[in-house]
Amino acid sequence: MQRRTLLTLGLVSGTALALAGAGAAVWTPGWRDGRLSEPARALFAGVARAVLDGVLPQDAAVQAVALKAHLDRLDTLIAGLPPATRAELSDLLALLGTAPGRWALAGLGSAWSEASTADLQAALQAMRVSGSAVRRQVYQALRDLSNGAWFADAGTWTVLGYPGPYRL
Template identity: 45%
Template sequence: MKRRSLLKLGLGGAVLLGVVGGGMALLRPGLVGKQMSPSARELMRAVALSVMDGLWPTEGPARDAAVQAHLDRVDANIGGYPAAVRAELSQLFALLGSSGGRLALIGMSQDWREASAAEIQKTLNELRLSSLDVRQQIYHALRDLNTIAFFTEPDHWSLTGYPGPRQIP
């Protein structure tokens, strides 16, 4: 394949992904107002359970309540971001919420609900080590949104050995 043909193919693929991604974001946005859509909450729930695996309460109502509170904190954080950042997150959530977008962007064929924590951890590690900047950015966005919301909760500080703020006399 000649260089010019390769460039045309790459440009065509980027345009196609942009059009499909834009269409998906219009049909099923990742954010509704300043809140995650149901599919975005499912995505972030799966990522949260895998990123902070072992830090959640054991299975049951306590775990479900902790994860729902966590997702509410993620929503609150996203609501405070500038409109341009929220628009990008909405597009990312819309693409990763669709099977085609998920397969094209991160190479994951199964739904977030069906994937195990180990499978999601493997996918996230592949994104982290990818030579493509966009895949690394996806990794950082998903991981950082969850870890920020998790570790800003004072009840979780002890998990890192942080005793909390010192009292100033």
């Protein structure tokens, strides 16, 4: 392969990926009308199952209710972010909501809602220790948002041994 052919192939491939990512963000934004989109909710439910394993209720019905409340708190948390940060997060969630984006950034072949907890944990761990600063930042954002929304509820503080704020 000649150098010119390789450079052309790289340029065309990069352009195609950029257009596909931008198209996915336009068609299914991660944040829409003051709420997480359905694909973004599935993503954060998967992240919560992985990050909060052992903290989430074991009963499936109770866990479903807890995850719904968690996702509602995430809506509130994200709504409080600056508009530019919400826009960047929306683009990230849109990209992670697509199969190519999920595979490229998280290394996860299955959909967020279909992956096992072990697969989700392995994907997040790979992101955490990745040599790519972008993958590490994505991991930190997903983990921090998920944990922030979960532990914002006073009902979850007992797991940490936190008695709550002192009454003045």
